[in-house]
Amino acid sequence: MPRAVMSRDEISSMREAICDAAMELVRDHGPDAVSFRRIAAKLGCSYTTPYRYFARKDDILAALRARAFRAFGAALVRALGDADPTVAARLRALVVAYVRAANEDPDSYRLMLDLNQGNARSPDLVAAEEGALGTCREVIASAVATGDLPRGTDPNVVAHVFWAGAHGVVSLALAQQLVLDCTLDELVVVMADTLVQGVLASTASRNRRR
Amino acid sequence: MPRAVMSRDEISSMREAICDAAMELVRDHGPDAVSFRRIAAKLGCSYTTPYRYFARKDDILAALRARAFRAFGAALVRALGDADPTVAARLRALVVAYVRAANEDPDSYRLMLDLNQGNARSPDLVAAEEGALGTCREVIASAVATGDLPRGTDPNVVAHVFWAGAHGVVSLALAQQLVLDCTLDELVVVMADTLVQGVLASTASRNRRR
DNA sequence: GAGCTCTAATAACACCGTTAATTTAACGGT
DNA sequence: ACCGTTAAATTAACGGTGTTATTAGAGCTC
Numbered sequence: 001m002p003r004a005v006m007s008r009d010e011i012s013s014m015r016e017a018i019c020d021a022a023m024e025l026v027r028d029h030g031p032d033a034v035s036f037r038r039i040a041a042k043l044g045c046s047y048t049t050p051y052r053y054f055a056r057k058d059d060i061l062a063a064l065r066a067r068a069f070r071a072f073g074a075a076l077v078r079a080l081g082d083a084d085p086t087v088a089a090r091l092r093a094l095v096v097a098y099v100r101a102a103n104e105d106p107d108s109y110r111l112m113l114d115l116n117q118g119n120a121r122s123p124d125l126v127a128a129e130e131g132a133l134g135t136c137r138e139v140i141a142s143a144v145a146t147g148d149l150p151r152g153t154d155p156n157v158v159a160h161v162f163w164a165g166a167h168g169v170v171s172l173a174l175a176q177q178l179v180l181d182c183t184l185d186e187l188v189v190v191m192a193d194t195l196v197q198g199v200l201a202s203t204a205s206r207n208r209r210r
Numbered sequence: 211m212p213r214a215v216m217s218r219d220e221i222s223s224m225r226e227a228i229c230d231a232a233m234e235l236v237r238d239h240g241p242d243a244v245s246f247r248r249i250a251a252k253l254g255c256s257y258t259t260p261y262r263y264f265a266r267k268d269d270i271l272a273a274l275r276a277r278a279f280r281a282f283g284a285a286l287v288r289a290l291g292d293a294d295p296t297v298a299a300r301l302r303a304l305v306v307a308y309v310r311a312a313n314e315d316p317d318s319y320r321l322m323l324d325l326n327q328g329n330a331r332s333p334d335l336v337a338a339e340e341g342a343l344g345t346c347r348e349v350i351a352s353a354v355a356t357g358d359l360p361r362g363t364d365p366n367v368v369a370h371v372f373w374a375g376a377h378g379v380v381s382l383a384l385a386q387q388l389v390l391d392c393t394l395d396e397l398v399v400v401m402a403d404t405l406v407q408g409v410l411a412s413t414a415s416r417n418r419r420r
Numbered sequence: 421g422a423g424c425t426c427t428a429a430t431a432a433c434a435c436c437g438t439t440a441a442t443t444t445a446a447c448g449g450t
Numbered sequence: 451a452c453c454g455t456t457a458a459a460t461t462a463a464c465g466g467t468g469t470t471a472t473t474a475g476a477g478c479t480c
Contacts, residue, residue, distance in 0.1 A: 004446035004457050031326055035436060046460050048438085057437065110325045115384050116241055129387065157392060160382070161401050168378025172370070174325050177339065182367060191371050198408030215426060215478070245467065256429045258469085267468065 015053045017043060019063050026064070026107050034061065061111065062125060068108035069128035075101040076135045087143040088196045091162060094136055095192040098166040099184070106174055113167065136162055149199060158199060165195050225263045227253060229273050236274070236317050244271065271321065272335060278318035279338035285311040286345045297353040298406045301372060304346055305402035308376040309394070316384055323377065346372055359409060368409060375405050 006014075021042040025033045036057065040047035054060045079097030083090045102109040140155040140162075149158070169191050172178050180187060216224075231252040235243045246267065250257035264270045289307030293300045312319040350365040350372075359368070379401050382388050390397060 006458080036438090037436075048461085049459060051438080052458070113381065113385050113387065114326055115320045115324050115381060116326070117385060130389075133389070154391070156390065157397060157400055160388060160390060160397060161404055164378030164382055164397075164401060165375050166378070167382060168374030168376070171323065171325060171381050172374055172377060175323050175327060177323065178370060179340075179343070180366065180370060181364070187367060187370060187374075190367055191374060194371055194408030194412065195404055196408070197411040198404030198406070201407040201411040202404065246469090247467075258430085259428060261469080262427070 011053065015063070018050050018053055018060060019067065022060050023064055023067075023107075026111070031061075031107075031110065064108075065111050066125045066128050068105070068112045069125065069132055071105070071108065072101055072112065073128065073132035073135060076132060080135065080139070087139070087146075087148040088200065090139050090143075091196050091199075092189075092192045094139060095162060095166045095195070096188060098163075099170055099188045102170040102174075103184070109170065110174060113171065133159060133163060150202070153199075153202075161199075162195055165191050221263065225273070228260050228263055228270060229277065232270050233274055233277075233317075236321070241271075241317075241320065274318075275321050276335045276338045278315075278322045279335065279342055281315070281318065282311055282322065283338065283342035283345060286342060290345065290349070297349070297356075297358040298410065300349050300353075301406050301409075302399075302402045304349060305372060305376045305405070306398060308373075309380055309398045312380040312384075313394070319380065320384060323381065343369060343373060360412070363409075363412075371409075372405055375401050 018039055021039045022034050024042065025035075025038055034057070036050055037047045039050055039060075043049075050060070054063070076094065076097055079093060079101075080090065083093035137155050137159040140149065140153075140158045143149040144151065144153055144155055166188075169184075169188055173184055178184070178187070228249055231249045232244050234252065235245075235248055244267070246260055247257045249260055249270075253259075260270070264273070286304065286307055289303060289311075290300065293303035347365050347369040350359065350363075350368045353359045354361065354363055354365055376398075379394070379398055383394055388394070388397070
């Protein structure tokens with residue numbers, strides 16, 4: 001029963017309905033279960049109707065990734081509110097919150113940082129990523145500003161090191177590669193402490209050098 | 211032209227030929243290009259013949275993963291031969307070699323540590339993984355034995371921290387998430403130094419505590 | 421040589437992404 | 451009030467996929 005001319009709101013709500021159905025499929029039956037046929041079955045429409053709103057299947061997955069990045073960045077910002085104002089505490093809180101958020105929604109995390117992904121980065125997606133990374137970068141930058149970290153350090157590089165550390169733990173855990181006697185939380189704490197002490201030590205050594 | 215009864219060698223060489231064709235497809239056209247039809251086309255046989263050697267497509271990919279893990283572990287061992295005998299140097303060499311090996315064969319690395327993978331771990335695969343991780347664990351353990359790292363530290367946990375750090379950098383790079391002014395090699399060095407200084411700092415603090 | 425087993429090939433099924441052609445409904449102009 | 455135009459949805463179709471019977475044939479054992 002086709003109507004003529006949809007409003008912007010109707011279009012975007014249809015896009016969200018498609019994304020909702022797709023995400024439901026991811027959660028219930030894995031990412032490979034996402035298909036135009038199954039989405040249409042959930043929505044009660046024909047299987048070519050979603051093509052009007054997403055030209056390709058990858059575009060649906062990209063929209064899901066953008067959603068995940070936004071929610072993830074918001075979770076990190078929220079976690080930072082409850083942390084002590086010292087650099088070490090804030091950095092540790094960030095890493096811990098990162099792993100916690102990833103574990104609370106592993107399906108979204110897998111979508112976000114899957115290795116086998118084309119590099120189709122929509123502006124929307126890039127913006128969401130920037131938000132998530134920016135949170136970490138701000139903490140470092142303010143620490144550099146207050147002198148808790150040496151003036152020369154590039155906040156962006158250090159932020160990426162912390163991101164990589166947290167992501168490495170999450171990634172190995174999700175890939176079920178961890179063979180540990182301790183729990184995941186303990187490993188995360190060791191990682192966070194090691195990185196924090198590492199940057200502080202490099203600060204001390206540089207200060208000593210002057 | 212069917213024959214009766216194949217020798218063990220004939221069977222395993224057929225399995226290897228299938229893996230060779232599959233890996234060629236991965237390198238030339240990406241992981242999604244792996245299909246029984248295309249493998250058979252490369253081998254000049256019917257597309258159901260490979261089913262006699264691998265019950266499911268995932269089994270072929272698992273075999274490729276096992277191959278990749280073996281080669282990767284061997285590369286790490288090789289790199290460790292050329293490193294200074296100090297703990298810091300050896301750990302740094304390991305991280306650098308890890309990233310280099312991953313960058314030299316990103317296709318294999320993607321196969322090894324893809325997030326969206328069923329947890330089908332064959333004994334063959336587990337053994338290969340153990341070999342790769344064991345290399346790192348040995349370095350830590352010997353450092354603990356010589357007193358360069360505190361007695362209490364669990365070599366396995368620290369090895370996993372270093373693994374996660376190196377993997378995190380590689381993983382973000384392969385997922386094209388790094389937005390850096392510096393090169394990847396520089397980021398790796400920062401990560402390695404931070405981790406090494408971190409563990410040494412924790413050593414120092416514990417020694418101070420005694 | 422008869423019978424049996426192991427290997428390979430052919431056929432078929434259900435599903436997929438994607439495109440083209442077709443129907444249906446609402447809108448604008450007269 | 452009608453009609454042409456246009457947007458939305460559907461149906462049909464193509465080429466491809468994993469996987470499972472079913473069938474044909476070569477070699478081994480007796």
